[in-house]
Amino acid sequence: MSLIIDVHGHYTTAPKALEEWRNRQIAAIKDPASKPKVSELKISDDELRETIETNQLAKMKERGSDLTIFSPRASFMAHHIGDFEVSSTWAAICNELCLRVSQLFPENFVPAAMLPQSPGVDPATCIPELVKCVEQYGNVGINLNPDPSGGHWTSPPLSDKSWYPIYEKMVEYDIPAMIHVSTSCNSCFHTTGAHYLNADTTAFMQCLTSDLFKDFPTLKFLIPHGGGAVPYHWGRFRGLAQELKKPLLSEHLLNNIFFDTCVYHQPGIDLLTKVIPVKNIMFASEMIGAVRGIDPETGHYFDDTKRYIESTANLSAEERHQVYEGNARRVFSRLDTKLKSQGR
Numbered sequence: 001m002s003l004i005i006d007v008h009g010h011y012t013t014a015p016k017a018l019e020e021w022r023n024r025q026i027a028a029i030k031d032p033a034s035k036p037k038v039s040e041l042k043i044s045d046d047e048l049r050e051t052i053e054t055n056q057l058a059k060m061k062e063r064g065s066d067l068t069i070f071s072p073r074a075s076f077m078a079h080h081i082g083d084f085e086v087s088s089t090w091a092a093i094c095n096e097l098c099l100r101v102s103q104l105f106p107e108n109f110v111p112a113a114m115l116p117q118s119p120g121v122d123p124a125t126c127i128p129e130l131v132k133c134v135e136q137y138g139n140v141g142i143n144l145n146p147d148p149s150g151g152h153w154t155s156p157p158l159s160d161k162s163w164y165p166i167y168e169k170m171v172e173y174d175i176p177a178m179i180h181v182s183t184s185c186n187s188c189f190h191t192t193g194a195h196y197l198n199a200d201t202t203a204f205m206q207c208l209t210s211d212l213f214k215d216f217p218t219l220k221f222l223i224p225h226g227g228g229a230v231p232y233h234w235g236r237f238r239g240l241a242q243e244l245k246k247p248l249l250s251e252h253l254l255n256n257i258f259f260d261t262c263v264y265h266q267p268g269i270d271l272l273t274k275v276i277p278v279k280n281i282m283f284a285s286e287m288i289g290a291v292r293g294i295d296p297e298t299g300h301y302f303d304d305t306k307r308y309i310e311s312t313a314n315l316s317a318e319e320r321h322q323v324y325e326g327n328a329r330r331v332f333s334r335l336d337t338k339l340k341s342q343g344r
């Protein structure tokens with residue numbers, strides 16, 4: 001029996017007090033006298049427990065997954081709001097909540113951190129929060145936003161040297177980054193329908209055109225939402241790599257880039273598992289997230305992605321085990337260490 005590890009979950013169901021505190025923080029950007037203190041946000045363990053037990057944990061039990069890598073709500077990261085100080089306070093609060101969830105449910109949730117990114121601010125400023133989250137909070141990965149501007153793409157590509165201090169820390173700790181944008185504040189791009197998928201595709205192409213993984217041979221990126229347009233257009237990307245005189249994608253990118261299974265229909269998962277090598281695919285659902293309804297064609301939740309993994313004809317039992325557990329333990333090596341310490 002595989003341990004079913006969902007590598008992509010966010011705390012989308014946090015108590016209302018969190019959002020209310022955030023709204024006060026945002027209001028105070030224009031009216032500094034009204035700035036809320038961190039200590040004014042009070043959320044009890046019972047409240048945390050209830051929001052998890054009635055939501056994510058209930059669904060995990062229903063659907064048969066064991067453990068979720070759990071990070072702050074992606075759309076709420078909203079790095080474009082305020083300055084570094086605003087992002088820094090907000091990231092610390094959100095990361096602490098995910099830590100507390102992981103302490104209340106140590107068998108079911110393992111934390112991954114959001115970073116206090118801010119547009120135009122040197123990514124190296126995120127290092128102290130990253131270090132705290134790994135060393136003190138036991139985080140097994142981070143979420144890295146390639147576009148802190150929220151849909152205006154004002155930061156340099158992920159291959160730019162300004163990102164390197166973060167990569168150096170990731171390599172030192174052997175933690176992967178999920179490349180994950182946040183809310184779009186550009187009305188051209190719907191947050192979860194366009195901006196997320198655009199960013200997944202964009203991040204992959206930034207890696208393809210660069211030699212980032214020559215500089216960091218052990219750097220690991222998880223590209224979520226099934227890799228955006230990447231698996232569907234694999235031929236285009238292979239062809240572009242060839243035109244650019246890059247090595248085959250199998251050596252140029254696939255020792256470093258992984259895709260999750262947050263693809264919400266059977267044909268999408270069939271394509272993903274046909275095109276992308278099994279060693280590069282990790283199970284994930286991102287529930288309770290962008291698409292919360294029931295698919296009238298199947299009668300099941302769109303984001304119940306385990307059903308599609310079970311049903312696809314492309315995977316053997318051994319390959320399913322890789323997708324559910326083996327790859328996650330290899331890529332998130334700190335998760336593997338934690339599981340072993342729990343006798344799992």
Ligand SMILES: [Zn+2]
Pocket residue numbers: 008010074180224286
């Ligand atoms: Zn997400």
